[in-house]
Amino acid sequence: MKLLSITFFLLLLLTTGCNNVNNQSGEQTQNEPSPESISYQQINENRPFNFNRFELEVDYVDRMSYHIDYVNLENRKEARIDDFDRQKVTGEEAFNQLAPQLREMSFDQDTPEDEVINEVLTVLGLEAPYKEFKLEVTYQDGTVVNYED
Template sequence: MKLKFILVISLMTVILYGCNKDEVKDMPANAPADQNGTQQTGDTPTDQVTFNFLEFSLDVDYSETESYEVEYEDKKTGIEAKLEDDRKNEKLQGDEAYTKLEPLFKQLNFDSTTPNDEVIDQVIKVFNIEDNYQSIEVDVEFVDGNEKEFKRIK
């Protein structure tokens, strides 16, 4: 009986550790903070976000085996970030991914009312997407609560 209990606890520990690998641990100095200098945990989305979106997902397909993917979520429990670039054999998570993505996200200035083509053109420029892509898909949840999907297929 004790062996089963130990195995279950060990398995749960491994699973919980794996779930947190994408979480950003070292918040940047310019992240929102309250008067005490700690990260904000306000009840409204605009109280705690760094960008004009809470979630950002980018999927660029170059071929069946080559893609460029970005995942970003700003949750009340923290920020999660992930970047995968098959062409450069680069896979970043957590702090490493956020450090690379933050300056790119700061250059994005579209909102939920921006037309599809303008958003895609901006993403291509900011993320330096090569022209030989097959498709681009951007999914965004904005701080105003709107969720939008932007797509371009060649």
């Protein structure tokens, strides 16, 4: 379990470390967002993922759990991660950690439940021997689907 936590932390560290770009040309550039980058402020206007809400809870033995909340509704936007070490990350920092992973998820409301569960576990780097898996997704069209295992 410690190996999973360390691997997840290193993956997050690597992901955030790769986002540092040095401008060595000496020219000033405008701060225009690239087509691939999404800021926390933009998520209300942009619907960057195929869902508006993503609530995941994976429980393991020994009271270990991993919880993600991502909400992007007209009047409310938030992101939160509760990881195995009981550390909480919220707001823009949580969104910045989740965005690359959520963008990688390609399932929709018609995808079979077992494929959704496998994709979520793989993309987030979570291991399969869990006690309980619960995922509630609200898709862009308003369809709410619960995935449980």
